[in-house]
Amino acid sequence: MNFTITRQNLHSGLAAVSASIPSKTTLPVLSNILFEAREDGVWMSGTDLDVAVRVKVPADVKEQGSLTAPGKKLQEITRELPDQPVEVTTRGDQIELKCGRSHFKLNGLPAEEFPTLASVDFSDAWDVEGKDLHALIHHTSFAVSTEESRPILNGVLWELRDGEMRMVATNGHRLARMGIPAGTSGAPSADFIVPPAALQQVQRLFKDEDRLSVAKSGNHLGFRAERTEVFTRLIEGTYPNYDQVIPRDSDKLAIVDKKALESAVRRMAVVASDQTHRIRMMFEPGRVHLNVLTPDLGEGHDELEIGYDGEELEIGFNANYLLEVLRYMPTDEVKIAFKAPERAATMEPVPADGETIDYLCLVMPLRLLD
């Protein structure tokens, strides 16, 4: 293998791939990056066996071939190299870098030892716009569960339908759901449960203007644009019926200024219990009172003027859940809907006239009374 590449291209290729390399591994080849020099450029790949990233960088390839080499060291070296073309060659299992007067030889491992990336067939793929995918991931993936005891909730549910796609994530206490109109590609409907680590790579590596092909083969999902591919193992199982738990009969509606509510909740959270983070919200016409009382610590009170003309109602929440959900609300005002102190409350954006945003977050309350 022999190719010449600009320092910039080598650096951006390594940066793209090395984020997928596990920091600790029992399999040494996983801390390496696979280089494959082809006629039209150099492909670099990295994987932690769950998620794999593959990028193509332009290079002048003199001799095709492949080898794996330590990703972290290569990245550190490239960062320090002068801005000159880098000549990369292999000698046996060693990779050699020459750039100006700098010269490095690093021990690699044969390409055959690198795990085969999932082979995903893109001939029957869905077409997705980068910006749509980004919006969905950004607004939902924060809500996934990090508890290992319920693996199904460790993923984001992605529903692809003709003309629409949706993502849903929940940890069983709060939930985020977003839908976006999508073009009709004629591809069949599908549901995937995608690990958030893969979605992070998608967010990082694809641009808003990219048009992505998304395809599934076996238990793997592939994302592909011109020079970038991300593959991931899907989470197997049946996602809980989230639609069933979204309340449709909430009869109390409040319109609240997002920033004002956020800062009031943040203030209350300071005095809330470390265990439950409980705050109480008491809604009355035109106003919401926020209260917190933590034995052995103290208490706090705040109030906000809001648009509300329903009955009085007191409801308890984990302040952290409220803050998270508020952070992702894309409008200045939010609509909070609820029915009773032990029923789920929903939060939705209040878009400008003529605009629609299909985004809903749901937070389960904390029980105040038995």
Place this chain on the structure above:
Amino acid sequence: MNESPRTRRILLVDCDAFYVQVARLEDPEGAGRAPLLVVGGSSGRGVVTSASYEARAFGVRSAMPSAHARRLCPDCTFVPVPIGACAERSRAVRAALQELAPVVQAASIDEFYLDLTGTERLFAGETFTESAWRIREEVLARTQIQVSIGGGTRRVIAKLATRRAKPAGVFVVPEGGELDFLKTLELGDLPGVGPTLVEALAKKGLVRVEDGLRVQEPWLQNWFGHRRGAWLYRKMRGMDNSEVDPHEGRKSISSERTFFEDLDREEDLERRLLELSGSVGATLRRKGFRARTITVKLRDHDFHTRQHSRTVPEPVESDQAIRSVAGELLAELRAQRRVPVRLLGVGLSGLLERGAPHQLGLFETEAVAGETERDRTVSHIVDELRDRFGTDAIQSGRLLDGPTPGRRPRPGKE
């Protein structure tokens, strides 16, 4: 300075049927007029939090499924737990006690330890018993809450004396009278002596504390293991140096067993794990807690000790949920090192009071919530059966399969 240890003067203040009292105070026209009153479980599927003394006469007990309580006492009035008011009244009692005693430790929502050591001169005009009566009357006057007070030179004595004091009384064990007092009790009355141990003791002919006091320490150690034997020896004599610590709360519940012979077969370990999970689960429920963290501890034959813990998303209380997590933890530990095992333990921590405010979940399925309402009900029913008919009344089928592995064989007639 005088370095000789001072006689400690410890009181345990225990509110009588606390939830019932509060419910009556909050609703004098309703709950206040119902002698047969049950608090909690009013939703139909819940469990009894507390029952009035009148209702207790019908067999209604706390932690009993309310459906069962209704059968025992059809005329009972059921009211929901006034949680907010209970917390408020509890704080009021505590505040009153803090004015009356130098050191106050809240042991639970309705139990408070007081340390009056060193107040002999301050309250020179009255005896320790008189001080206790005065505190009782003061608490009643200030908070309207009836309490019973047990007293003694140690925490454990005060705790045991409280049972004698109830309801609405005071019972102080005089200094030097501890042994005579303990002799009036059964071994099962001692804190930490559970049904299993009571049974084991009974097999040795030991039922009353008095019986146990005649046995020398080495014999107890021989019968029940070194540590447990020593612990029992001290317990029966009411030896307890623990301090009244205003900042202490209950932090964990655990149970462990050292096997008579090392166990190496997975199925044997799983059986013992099942038993331990059931034992900590029963204690957890009896104390009215739910747990978020489950720990399994292994000591290998070479004394190498290791443990794994897992924190579950929702606090759990059922045997089903505890043993399923414990089983996975045991499998992980065994996968790391598979050698004969000397000791196995199960611990629960991250304890939350059952009635405490908690996060409601979206989904009620087991895969997501960890345990279902059904799991909880089953565990409470099992507890209730065991309370009435003994530990062996109901067992997991797997525990019935032959002798318990790793238990000391009982000398039989061969």
